[in-house]
Amino acid sequence: MPIAVDIDVMLAKRKMSVGELADRVGITPANLAVLKNGRAKAVRFTTLAALCEVLQCQPGDLLRWEPENTGNTETAENAETAAGGAAHGGHR
Numbered sequence: 001m002p003i004a005v006d007i008d009v010m011l012a013k014r015k016m017s018v019g020e021l022a023d024r025v026g027i028t029p030a031n032l033a034v035l036k037n038g039r040a041k042a043v044r045f046t047t048l049a050a051l052c053e054v055l056q057c058q059p060g061d062l063l064r065w066e067p068e069n070t071g072n073t074e075t076a077e078n079a080e081t082a083a084g085g086a087a088h089g090g091h092r
Contacts, residue, residue, distance in 0.1 A: 002068050007036040010055045010062060025050040 011021060022029040034040050048059055
């Protein structure tokens with residue numbers, strides 16, 4: 001998944017356990033583990049805000065984008081240009 005979750009990094013910096021964070025945020029340790037391990041499909045802004053408040057950090061300290069390694073040699077710029085060309089009538 002292209003979104004990496006760095007909750008463990010902030011937990012280590014704050015010397016806090018998963019259980020303590022879950023209690024203070026108001027979510028179950030199981031749901032926090034799903035989020036922490038990158039298996040969550042979504043996160044509510046209210047949960048993200050609570051995590052940031054408890055950990056005294058910014059959302060970008062917890063979540064970051066990483067490009068997927070698809071093995072495709074076509075660059076994103078070429079793909080965008082090709083898609084843009086098709087969207088604007090195709091041939092030039």
